[in-house]
Amino acid sequence: MTKYLVIVGNGEFAEIAYERFTNDSSYHVVAFTVEREYIKNNKFLKLPVVPFEELENLYPPHIHHIFVAITYTELNQLREQFYSNVKLKGYKFATYISSNAQISHDIKIGENCFIFDNNNIQYSVKIGNNMIMWSGCYIGDHTEVKDNCFLAAHSVIACHSELGKNCFIGLNSTIIDHIKISDYTVIGAGAVVVKNTKKGRVYAGNPAKTLDKNSFRVLKTIKAHLS
Numbered sequence: 001m002t003k004y005l006v007i008v009g010n011g012e013f014a015e016i017a018y019e020r021f022t023n024d025s026s027y028h029v030v031a032f033t034v035e036r037e038y039i040k041n042n043k044f045l046k047l048p049v050v051p052f053e054e055l056e057n058l059y060p061p062h063i064h065h066i067f068v069a070i071t072y073t074e075l076n077q078l079r080e081q082f083y084s085n086v087k088l089k090g091y092k093f094a095t096y097i098s099s100n101a102q103i104s105h106d107i108k109i110g111e112n113c114f115i116f117d118n119n120n121i122q123y124s125v126k127i128g129n130n131m132i133m134w135s136g137c138y139i140g141d142h143t144e145v146k147d148n149c150f151l152a153a154h155s156v157i158a159c160h161s162e163l164g165k166n167c168f169i170g171l172n173s174t175i176i177d178h179i180k181i182s183d184y185t186v187i188g189a190g191a192v193v194v195k196n197t198k199k200g201r202v203y204a205g206n207p208a209k210t211l212d213k214n215s216f217r218v219l220k221t222i223k224a225h226l227s
Contacts (some may be wrong), residue, residue: 030047031058032048035052035095046226068112086119088185096113101118116134116135124142125144128165134155152169157169161179164199172189188202197210
């Protein structure tokens with residue numbers, strides 16, 4: 001059965017989401033939505049772009065699903081904010097799982113998640129809401145990924161680990177077995193994490209060491225190019 005979908009966003013990730021939902025899911029994308037002040041064109045990919053403030057009047061929640069297509073801007077907090085606002089409007093969320101991903105039969109995946117091609121998710125993994133997992137990642141068995149996380153391409157989280165909320169895991173990074181990554185942690189590209197992390201810190205290197213930087217400051221000023 002066809003399900004009608006509105007995508008929050010009108011940037012590159014929204015375009016990617018449109019392509020994947022259109023060609024690899026049962027959803028039919030009917031519109032995009034952003035806050036009124038950010039509407040520069042009333043069409044995107046030949047579909048309407050409507051004010052987020054008027055969304056429920058134009059595309060009622062009893063008919064339409066929503067996907068929030070925002071990446072890691074402000075350490076995933078912008079995506080978290082829109083996710084919460086959409087929920088208050090009464091919508092159900094879409095989750096995309098690539099048909100080319102390898103997913104174990106006994107896992108739990110939350111709402112408003114986006115799992116790209118060639119990801120491998122092992123036995124008894126739990127994934128929270130509002131998570132983005134770029135291509136080629138691996139999550140080992142009995143690992144938990146909490147809400148609002150972003151896993152960049154080819155990152156690895158070994159078994160029996162825990163990833164706290166609003167974390168950013170960089171390209172080609174590795175988290176070994178039985179590691180706890182605290183909330184709001186940033187793991188740099190190529191880092192190898194062999195010890196538990198502290199909340200709101202940035203880690204880099206092999207083995208990964210904490211930098212004299214606060215994760216909120218590091219990513220708050222970065223405008224994600226796919227947001």
